[in-house]
Amino acid sequence: MPANQPPTAPAVTRLPSYTKTDQDEILGPGDDPFGVAGTGLTWLPKEDHFGVRLDGRLVAHAGLLRLPVAIGDVETEVMGVGGVAVAPDVRGRGLARLVLAAALDHARTQGPAHALLFCRSPLVPLYQRLGWHPLDTDVLVEQPGSAPVTMPLCTMVTPLHETAPRISGRVRLYSLPM
Numbered sequence: 001m002p003a004n005q006p007p008t009a010p011a012v013t014r015l016p017s018y019t020k021t022d023q024d025e026i027l028g029p030g031d032d033p034f035g036v037a038g039t040g041l042t043w044l045p046k047e048d049h050f051g052v053r054l055d056g057r058l059v060a061h062a063g064l065l066r067l068p069v070a071i072g073d074v075e076t077e078v079m080g081v082g083g084v085a086v087a088p089d090v091r092g093r094g095l096a097r098l099v100l101a102a103a104l105d106h107a108r109t110q111g112p113a114h115a116l117l118f119c120r121s122p123l124v125p126l127y128q129r130l131g132w133h134p135l136d137t138d139v140l141v142e143q144p145g146s147a148p149v150t151m152p153l154c155t156m157v158t159p160l161h162e163t164a165p166r167i168s169g170r171v172r173l174y175s176l177p178m
């Protein structure tokens with residue numbers, strides 16, 4: 001490649017499946033690679049998976065699934081985003097941006113007006129940089145064997161369509177969190 005030519009972005013592909021082994025390939029085999037074990041929450045696996053491979057090695061992932069929700073009094077659906085992960089040695093190169101953009105392109109074809117994700121507070125500025133906004137209302141989520149609980153992590157939202165209304169009022173996920 002000529003010295004003054006910018007490198008082309010790696011391709012994002014739709015992954016037919018995403019297993020714990022795939023996640024370990026990206027993040028390593030640690031017990032709590034997302035740093036959320038302290039919440040004690042039970043999470044849903046995602047349904048659609050987007051990934052980036054570099055030299056055949058899986059280095060980035062974002063997952064998606066469609067979830068029933070009430071926003072205020074309105075029963076609707078959102079696209080849940082989760083499992084966002086980039087291998088430690090290739091962070092800071094825009095791979096989270098890239099893989100999330102592909103996931104959101106797909107999310108826009110699914111109907112819901114918003115995408116939602118949960119993250120630790122130190123990641124809020126990163127997601128804001130990617131066009132997400134923190135939600136300042138409580139979000140209730142299902143948990144096994146208990147009444148709905150208030151999500152202790154930050155909730156980030158991004159509109160999927162120009163006409164998406166602003167989210168106001170309490171959000172109630174009729175499922176485990178993603």
Ligand SMILES: CC(C)(COP(=O)(O)OP(=O)(O)OC[C@H]1O[C@@H](n2cnc3c(N)ncnc32)[C@H](O)[C@@H]1OP(=O)(O)O)[C@@H](O)C(=O)NCCC(=O)NCCS
Nearest residue numbers: 034084085086091092093094095096097118119125126129
């Ligand atoms: C969070 C994570 C996915 C980020 O991956 P990454 O590939 O390093 O992210 P990117 O390089 O695409 O950076 C995304 C953007 O955020 C910006 N950014 C990074 N850190 C930031 C910070 N602290 N404040 C503001 N912006 C920040 C980057 O500059 C980039 O913006 P740009 O493209 O305009 O320069 C990665 O650190 C990771 O896998 N962490 C462990 C797993 C995890 O916690 N996942 C999140 C689950 S919610």
